[in-house]
Amino acid sequence: MINPSLPNIPWEERPADCSDVVWRYSANPIIPRDLIPSSNSIFNSAVVPYKNGFAGVFRCDNKKREMNLNRGFSKNGIDWELEDTPIEFLCEDPEIGCFQYRYDPRVVWLEDRYYISWCNGYHGPTIGMGYTFDFEKFYFLENALLPFNRNGVLFPRKINGKYVLLNRPSDNGHTPFGDIYLSQSPDMIYWGEHRFVMGVKDGWQGTKIGAGPVPIETAEGWLLFYHGVITSCNGFVYSFGAALLDLDQPWKVIARSGPYLLSPQMNYECVGDVPNVVFPCAALYDHPSGRIAIYYGGADTVTALAFAHIDEVLDFVMGNTEL
Ligand code: BMA
Numbered sequence: 001m002i003n004p005s006l007p008n009i010p011w012e013e014r015p016a017d018c019s020d021v022v023w024r025y026s027a028n029p030i031i032p033r034d035l036i037p038s039s040n041s042i043f044n045s046a047v048v049p050y051k052n053g054f055a056g057v058f059r060c061d062n063k064k065r066e067m068n069l070n071r072g073f074s075k076n077g078i079d080w081e082l083e084d085t086p087i088e089f090l091c092e093d094p095e096i097g098c099f100q101y102r103y104d105p106r107v108v109w110l111e112d113r114y115y116i117s118w119c120n121g122y123h124g125p126t127i128g129m130g131y132t133f134d135f136e137k138f139y140f141l142e143n144a145l146l147p148f149n150r151n152g153v154l155f156p157r158k159i160n161g162k163y164v165l166l167n168r169p170s171d172n173g174h175t176p177f178g179d180i181y182l183s184q185s186p187d188m189i190y191w192g193e194h195r196f197v198m199g200v201k202d203g204w205q206g207t208k209i210g211a212g213p214v215p216i217e218t219a220e221g222w223l224l225f226y227h228g229v230i231t232s233c234n235g236f237v238y239s240f241g242a243a244l245l246d247l248d249q250p251w252k253v254i255a256r257s258g259p260y261l262l263s264p265q266m267n268y269e270c271v272g273d274v275p276n277v278v279f280p281c282a283a284l285y286d287h288p289s290g291r292i293a294i295y296y297g298g299a300d301t302v303t304a305l306a307f308a309h310i311d312e313v314l315d316f317v318m319g320n321t322e323l
Pocket of ligand 1: 029044103104154174175238274279297
């Protein structure tokens with residue numbers, strides 16, 4: 001089991017008047033839409049511990065409204081410096097390296113490097129895959145899957161000798177459906193042995209769901225935060241909840257939260273380029289203290305931070321489970 005120690009995890013105690021399992025950082029959003037000169041918006045982004053601080057891959061939509069990935073660094077996980085130009089991936093084959101659009105990255109430390117997965121434009125959205133050792137040089141791999149697919153999220157270690165990738169088959173537009181599946185690979189290139197993980201339910205997760213941050217390994221199972229969408233008369237509303245997946249057969253769902261953990265309620269979640277969206281793409285975890293810091297996009301415009309205690313999240317998921 002991976003038991004990370006992250007004593008410098010960003011953290012703020014739960015406000016005295018709040019009883020929620022997941023609570024927001026009081027100085028949200030941590031990244032405004034205009035942090036860099038080229039950006040229209042910076043949201044749905046991924047961070048990992050790196051050296052004595054943190055590194056990240058950020059979804060930066062520019063002022064042409066191109067969707068791309070920029071790198072960033074932070075000492076404390078809260079104050080970020082982002083590069084104004086997008087990451088250039090090294091790729092020998094222009095057929096796959098050609099840029100159409102790149103968005104909603106996830107980053108995971110896996111064995112000896114940081115893997116990055118994202119929604120990659122290749123004749124439609126699919127799961128792009130790349131890696132870096134140092135956040136200086138970035139290498140492009142083959143797209144993991146065929147279009148149309150989004151929300152590709154790697155587990156942080158091999159399971160039964162295979163790499164495992166959560167993903168969400170979709171369509172070419174603003175998909176009005178979507179269940180979570182997983183795919184397995186011996187080498188990060190060839191993906192198969194696809195399994196159904198979980199589907200839509202009622203309420204906040206009634207239209208579509210998709211994996212969020214990289215799953216966290218616990219003694220009880222893999223803790224997966226995932227977003228869920230309800231279609232209101234005013235359009236999609238994105239919230240997030242959590243599920244617990246079997247450690248050895250992660251397509252088996254042990255528990256799944258009936259209520260959501262966080263829904264769009266603050267101004268920066270309800271007002272922006274796409275109103276009413278909270279969209280988590282990364283979670284830091286400090287095993288000794290049980291602290292979790294969740295990075296999420298607000299209203300497709302800004303990046304925000306929320307906190308939780310892992311024991312409380314597990315109790316919530318298991319105590320309110322609806323399979
Ligand atoms: C999804 C993705 C996300 C976005 C969400 C809400 O389909 O495009 O990047 O946050 O829609 O617009």
